[in-house]
Amino acid sequence: MSSEMDNFIGLSAVLTGFNKSVLSPFLDPVDIKSEYLPFFKQKIAQESGNPNLVGQILEKYSSLSAQGLTPQQIGAAMLDPGNGADFVLACRKLIFMWYSGAWPTLIPANGSTPASTVSDMISAKSYTTGLVWQVMQSHPMGDSNYRYGYWAKAPASLSDYTGNGGK
Amino acid sequence: MNTKTYDLVIVGSGISGAIIAHQLGKQGKKVLILEAGQEVPVDRSGYMQTFYKANAKTPESPYPPTTQNPQASTPQNPLGLPNPALENVPRYTVLQINAWRKPDQCYFIYPPQPPGLTGDSQEAMFAFASSYERIGGGTTWHWLGTSVRLFPNDFELKTQYNQGVDWPGGKNFYQALVPYYEKATNEIGVAGDKEALDKLYTQFGVEPSGIYGANYNYPMPPIIDSMVDTAFGKVTSLTVDGIPVYTTPTPQGRNSLPGDRRQCAGNTNCIPICPIQAKYDATVTLANALQTGNVDIRYRCVASNIRVDDTTHEVTGIDYITYDDHLGPPTGSGTAVGTKYLLAAHAIETPKLLLLSNKNKSFPNGVANSSGQVGRNLMDHIMYLAWGLAKDPVYAYRGPLATSGFESLRDGAFRSKRAAYRIEIGNEGWQWAGNDPFTTLADFVFGQDNNQLNGDSVNQQGQPLRFNPALPANSQLFGEQLVNTLNGIYIRQIRLGYLIEQLPDPDNRVELSTEKDHLGLLRPQVTYRLRSNYERDAFVSAKQVSTEIFNAMGATEYTQTPPPPRLYGTPDQVTATNFQYQGQNFKFYGAGHIVGTYCMGDCKEKSVLNSRQQSWDHNNLYMVGSGVFPTVATGNPTLTIAALAFQAADNILADLTKTSTETEEALADVS
Numbered sequence: 001m002s003s004e005m006d007n008f009i010g011l012s013a014v015l016t017g018f019n020k021s022v023l024s025p026f027l028d029p030v031d032i033k034s035e036y037l038p039f040f041k042q043k044i045a046q047e048s049g050n051p052n053l054v055g056q057i058l059e060k061y062s063s064l065s066a067q068g069l070t071p072q073q074i075g076a077a078m079l080d081p082g083n084g085a086d087f088v089l090a091c092r093k094l095i096f097m098w099y100s101g102a103w104p105t106l107i108p109a110n111g112s113t114p115a116s117t118v119s120d121m122i123s124a125k126s127y128t129t130g131l132v133w134q135v136m137q138s139h140p141m142g143d144s145n146y147r148y149g150y151w152a153k154a155p156a157s158l159s160d161y162t163g164n165g166g167k
Numbered sequence: 168m169n170t171k172t173y174d175l176v177i178v179g180s181g182i183s184g185a186i187i188a189h190q191l192g193k194q195g196k197k198v199l200i201l202e203a204g205q206e207v208p209v210d211r212s213g214y215m216q217t218f219y220k221a222n223a224k225t226p227e228s229p230y231p232p233t234t235q236n237p238q239a240s241t242p243q244n245p246l247g248l249p250n251p252a253l254e255n256v257p258r259y260t261v262l263q264i265n266a267w268r269k270p271d272q273c274y275f276i277y278p279p280q281p282p283g284l285t286g287d288s289q290e291a292m293f294a295f296a297s298s299y300e301r302i303g304g305g306t307t308w309h310w311l312g313t314s315v316r317l318f319p320n321d322f323e324l325k326t327q328y329n330q331g332v333d334w335p336g337g338k339n340f341y342q343a344l345v346p347y348y349e350k351a352t353n354e355i356g357v358a359g360d361k362e363a364l365d366k367l368y369t370q371f372g373v374e375p376s377g378i379y380g381a382n383y384n385y386p387m388p389p390i391i392d393s394m395v396d397t398a399f400g401k402v403t404s405l406t407v408d409g410i411p412v413y414t415t416p417t418p419q420g421r422n423s424l425p426g427d428r429r430q431c432a433g434n435t436n437c438i439p440i441c442p443i444q445a446k447y448d449a450t451v452t453l454a455n456a457l458q459t460g461n462v463d464i465r466y467r468c469v470a471s472n473i474r475v476d477d478t479t480h481e482v483t484g485i486d487y488i489t490y491d492d493h494l495g496p497p498t499g500s501g502t503a504v505g506t507k508y509l510l511a512a513h514a515i516e517t518p519k520l521l522l523l524s525n526k527n528k529s530f531p532n533g534v535a536n537s538s539g540q541v542g543r544n545l546m547d548h549i550m551y552l553a554w555g556l557a558k559d560p561v562y563a564y565r566g567p568l569a570t571s572g573f574e575s576l577r578d579g580a581f582r583s584k585r586a587a588y589r590i591e592i593g594n595e596g597w598q599w600a601g602n603d604p605f606t607t608l609a610d611f612v613f614g615q616d617n618n619q620l621n622g623d624s625v626n627q628q629g630q631p632l633r634f635n636p637a638l639p640a641n642s643q644l645f646g647e648q649l650v651n652t653l654n655g656i657y658i659r660q661i662r663l664g665y666l667i668e669q670l671p672d673p674d675n676r677v678e679l680s681t682e683k684d685h686l687g688l689l690r691p692q693v694t695y696r697l698r699s700n701y702e703r704d705a706f707v708s709a710k711q712v713s714t715e716i717f718n719a720m721g722a723t724e725y726t727q728t729p730p731p732p733r734l735y736g737t738p739d740q741v742t743a744t745n746f747q748y749q750g751q752n753f754k755f756y757g758a759g760h761i762v763g764t765y766c767m768g769d770c771k772e773k774s775v776l777n778s779r780q781q782s783w784d785h786n787n788l789y790m791v792g793s794g795v796f797p798t799v800a801t802g803n804p805t806l807t808i809a810a811l812a813f814q815a816a817d818n819i820l821a822d823l824t825k826t827s828t829e830t831e832e833a834l835a836d837v838s
Contacts, residue, residue, distance in 0.1 A: 014645075014646060015645045015646065016645075016646070016649070016650075017645070017646040017647045017648075017649050017650035018650070071646055071647075072646060072647070075645045075646045079643075079645060091645075092612055092613060092643065092645075095612050095645060095649070096608065096609065096612045096613070099608050099612070099653075100604075100605050100608060102222070102605070104609065104612075104613070106613060112730075114615065114616060114617060115613075115615050116606075116609070116615060116617055117605075117606075117609035117613060117615065118245075119222065119605055119609075120222055120237050121219075121220050121221065121222050123219075123220060124215075124216045124219035124220045125219075127219040127220065128219060132604045132605070132608055132653070132657075133564075133604075135650055135653045135654050135657065136562075136563070136564050136596075136604065136653070136654065136657035136658060137562060137654070137658060138435070138562070138564040138565050139434075139435075139565075141224070141434070141435045141436045141564065141595070141598070142215065142218060142219065142434055142435075142436035142440065142442055143219075143434065143442065144432045144433050144434040144435065144442075145432075146432060146433055146565075147430075147432060148391075148423070148430045148431055148432060148433070149391045149433075150433055150565065150566075151391070151393045151394065151433045151562075151565040151566025151567075151570075151594070152391045152392060152393065152394065152397075152566075153394075154394070154560070154562060155562055155565070158650070158651075158654055162650055164647075
């Protein structure tokens, strides 16, 4: 049986489109996952009023992943409205958290003002590990590991950033 | 009580104060700097951590005191902005712009909107849109690094185009500044492409001898162009008002080679903070000044009053208040005494200090203010932003924030009718324009459409804006489809920023409000309008030119039309920088170029300073920084600020020598 963290990473990989090896590298001195899992559990319990919701989400993922489904099929099943609004919203917030390093608050549309999202940065570390910088084939603004002049050339391929090479 | 006497007392440790302290310190003059803000940190990692954690990555976000506190969020104050009345050294921040009608969140106080105005009224008041720092090293901590010179015609707008005013001496002022521009370029360590800039100067009719001294070149080779620059560089067939439009590499104050500081690593974060100090900031010069052994600096030391001798009208001292903790009580006070005095506290705090100093019998309206001009003619480069998606990937969000611009529209006959502008090309995608990458992320994760990529929006050219027509509007994506969609968008994002010259308007001004900060000092009241069609016509031009540029490069424009201005209502309802002109809705942004408020001029009745940056009213008082500019001109101001600081240093040194000689002669007479 998978551990809670295994399921958390597996689900996160399916929903974000990034490989597990990027979310949870073998050598992982940053270890953002250990910050995200308890934070996610706490926020979802608080917002949904259901302390077991994250457990149910991870169980569902565990069950689906045991069925040999594709990531696309698992993701679609996880985000099926039939799971309930809180369940699906929690999954969507998980995506946002991994990409941005921040926790989202959704602001509903109000008159002519469209629906929007306000984000609250979780930590300095979460900012620099946001997947959004990887998906744009770059680096976090303010945290470049590149060298002078890299910006004049095309970056490495997208799959090098998502870890989903060879597809 | 401070008992040491200095040759020069400086208020402010930004680029101007630091340059002058260094120049005088090298000559053995004794200098004291009073800095209101906190010390230059041992390293910048603390600032970086604050920046990383900040929700809004505004220009001020890394720096103390804190600009935002999510834990203090309330419905009335969602960002948790600090109360300026409780701060010892408050300053105006970008986050305060939308809170401009809330004195418990906004440092500036704004007069009430005159009644009965419409959204296109020239009398409509706006929030000022630019900010500054009050810390050791000053606002260069968050400057972009753009180091362009002004052109000769910038110095005589009145003579050439019958607009605004000339700088004292007009083109002669420019000529006198040329050697100081070279010094400034060396101090900042500008990386520049002389050949490309020569082409530009030639276009504007500048003689080669009027640009550089013999054998001059930039201290650093040019910063390499970004792929975004290359895409815009393909626009070669456009003309505006008969002037060809083409890109020019931007001279920049960042290292293209390793030197005393590191080589630029393209952190794409020059504003708010370069993590590795590849970008010059004034702490470099400040450290050199302190190294002379002749310069003292006192941090957390807030100048509060200038004393003037009633008979000679010379400044006799600058009073200050000290504090330890930013929110704590004052810890002491004193008076700094020198032979000469220099105000280098930027264009808001300098006039504030002059106006606060109203206890001197001969100057009841404030020091240096016999003309009544102190605080007047507040200016900025008012910015128009345009953004779009390039046809092919340009890989935005990489490299320094801006490495090229369209400079060729900075001067021309059109300037008799509408403002000139330089167009900055952004390498940061829609970060400024659309609060990306997070807004587009939220759009596709939660099915929103705030950046027009995930809905049914059509741009003004009639092009549908949904990024992937195969997807329904308000798609909520995950997995591979999310990856590919976000990637396809981010790597194509482009942005143009127009730095529109604003004319001096004496009624755009800094005054004293009745509200106080925590030290009991009155806070600035700011009146700010766009009263001239000269500026508004430039917005119309900018909008049209953007569309032409995007069309020429095959890009799709995503510039959003802002909502109409709302001048009346609750503080949460009113807009801050929205206006209407010729039936169109516009919103202006700040360039961070706070200019005017203690201008130089030809006569003491109409200006605060003479062309030597010396007060007309007080022989031993000088002022520097962009506050001395009579017009905002067409270039980012810092290089000119630095050049003027070198020039002022020479003036002060000459005057100190004269004072010393006069004193010796007087002593000889007595003996």
